[in-house]
Amino acid sequence: MAFRNDFLWGGATAANQVEGGWKEGGKGLANVDLMPHGSTRYETGLGHADIHSPKKGVNYPSHEAVDMYHHYKEDIAMFGEMGMKTYRFSIAWTRIFPDGDEAEPNEEDLRYYDDLIDTCLEYHIEPLVTICHFDTPMGLVEKYGGWRSRKMIDAFLKLCRVLFTRYKGKVKYWLTFNEINMILHFPFVAAGLQFEKGENEVQTEITAVHHELVASALATKLAHEIDPLNKIGCMVAAGQYYPETCNPADNLKALADNREVYMFIDVQARGHYPAYGLKWIEAHHAVIPFETGDEEILAAYPVDFISLSYYSSRVSTADPQKGKQTESNIFASAVNPYLETSAWGWQIDPLGFRITLNELYDRYEKPLFVVENGLGAKDVVEKDGSIHDPYRIAYLRAHIQAMKEAVEKDGVDMMGYTTWGCIDLVSNGTGEMEKRYGFIYVDKDNSGKGTLKRIRKDSFYWYKKVISSNGEDLV
Ligand code: BG6
Numbered sequence: 001m002a003f004r005n006d007f008l009w010g011g012a013t014a015a016n017q018v019e020g021g022w023k024e025g026g027k028g029l030a031n032v033d034l035m036p037h038g039s040t041r042y043e044t045g046l047g048h049a050d051i052h053s054p055k056k057g058v059n060y061p062s063h064e065a066v067d068m069y070h071h072y073k074e075d076i077a078m079f080g081e082m083g084m085k086t087y088r089f090s091i092a093w094t095r096i097f098p099d100g101d102e103a104e105p106n107e108e109d110l111r112y113y114d115d116l117i118d119t120c121l122e123y124h125i126e127p128l129v130t131i132c133h134f135d136t137p138m139g140l141v142e143k144y145g146g147w148r149s150r151k152m153i154d155a156f157l158k159l160c161r162v163l164f165t166r167y168k169g170k171v172k173y174w175l176t177f178n179e180i181n182m183i184l185h186f187p188f189v190a191a192g193l194q195f196e197k198g199e200n201e202v203q204t205e206i207t208a209v210h211h212e213l214v215a216s217a218l219a220t221k222l223a224h225e226i227d228p229l230n231k232i233g234c235m236v237a238a239g240q241y242y243p244e245t246c247n248p249a250d251n252l253k254a255l256a257d258n259r260e261v262y263m264f265i266d267v268q269a270r271g272h273y274p275a276y277g278l279k280w281i282e283a284h285h286a287v288i289p290f291e292t293g294d295e296e297i298l299a300a301y302p303v304d305f306i307s308l309s310y311y312s313s314r315v316s317t318a319d320p321q322k323g324k325q326t327e328s329n330i331f332a333s334a335v336n337p338y339l340e341t342s343a344w345g346w347q348i349d350p351l352g353f354r355i356t357l358n359e360l361y362d363r364y365e366k367p368l369f370v371v372e373n374g375l376g377a378k379d380v381v382e383k384d385g386s387i388h389d390p391y392r393i394a395y396l397r398a399h400i401q402a403m404k405e406a407v408e409k410d411g412v413d414m415m416g417y418t419t420w421g422c423i424d425l426v427s428n429g430t431g432e433m434e435k436r437y438g439f440i441y442v443d444k445d446n447s448g449k450g451t452l453k454r455i456r457k458d459s460f461y462w463y464k465k466v467i468s469s470n471g472e473d474l475v
Helices: 042-044 068-082 107-122 139-145 151-166 180-184 187-191 201-226 249-271 275-283 295-298 348-363 390-409 458-468
Strands: 008-012 086-090 127-133 173-177 231-237 241-242 305-309 314-316 326-328 330-332 369-373 414-420 440-442 454-456
Touching: 008 068, 008 369, 042 314, 042 348, 068 107, 068 454, 068 458, 086 180, 086 414, 107 127, 107 151, 127 151, 127 369, 139 151, 139 440, 151 201, 173 201, 173 326, 180 187, 180 201, 180 231, 187 201, 201 231, 201 295, 231 369, 241 249, 249 275, 249 314, 249 348, 305 348, 330 454, 348 369, 348 390, 348 440, 390 414
Parallel strands: 008 086, 008 414, 086 127, 127 173, 173 231, 231 305, 241 314, 305 369, 369 414
Antiparallel strands: 326 330, 440 454
16 A cells, blocks of 8 residues: 555635634724735736725625634535545634734634634544635734734744644644745735735845745744644645756756745755755845844754645746746746646646655655645536536646655655645635635635535545545555
């Protein structure tokens, strides 16, 4: 058998993409509640929109999402039916501290997470909690400018202390920040950054990253102090960059692009900024806002495991004209003529998945946990109510097979695998509902209309077999 007996098969979501209930339970306003559906979403995510509260008549998909806030029992029961061993979800910071750093946490919504976690445990589903998946309380954006301020570290640690204490013995696996490298690509979403005209944006992003890195190290320390059984992971938006040709210039560009992905988890895993990273920062006219003791903190508290999202590989070219021909999860890439793409232009590359896993394992020699992988696609509900999604099964089958080869043939140490959006959810990049990843369909369209009814797709039954055979039966 390729995978360990305790391999954690499951699915993943994020609070703002599934929960809804944006004003319920005492929840406060978060950056992600201001991300509209439609043409202004991308600019808003880049931090170029001066937005502080929702505008009338605009569709903000996170406000209702798929209403898991009210459907979680039904949804987790279906995850249990699939045999999921783990469920990755995130805690909405603004449910616990609505404004970000009140003196006391919000008991009402803590009870929501108590019950969500207990429901998982009832179905023998191991909770895997992302503490911060793209949400920054607007209270802290207004007060401090988001993660550009060092004050965010204390606010985050306060949140961590509440969670580690309350869920001691129930939650063992934690991720500090989702896709930390996304700060360079979607800074308002990833770190609550809104920019002034003419600001050195890279400087602000590096400042925010440094604060998150220190916060992540201190959270790791705290987690181990509160419960030595806690396992903490970093999380990176991964995907190998290939050189477009064997021209050494393309190869050098691929090296640089790959390093831009590793730069921050190098710190989380190895405990210091890599030499090339320091040069990159200098070349962008930025400085790391080190304070006394930061270097020691980063060195003393590395993560226990490396987690990653993988959707596609990418292609680097030294020719600036060719650099942005297609997209892969907000990362620009040149076109790879050997690969097919999803309907959203993301290049499909299972072998690239095996390569990516190998690169990460070679580099860090720590267990890997794939916490996002999947295909965003349109689904059709047939007249009889069934949903046939062979394209999704084909994508996942090929990727699981590639992961299996990484374990069996290459010796990569894998802890688990959670597919992205095990239940349909709002797309982070586009705000669409109809870009679906789920095994469970949710009846809702891009304009926000629908009954929210849940329907099992063909892939639901397929994944159930994959899990029960521990990845042996992929047919
Ligand atoms: C990752 C994020 O970047 O990719 C998720 O962690 C996101 O939040 C996922 O949903 C897929 O991207 P998209 O744009 O298809 O939702």
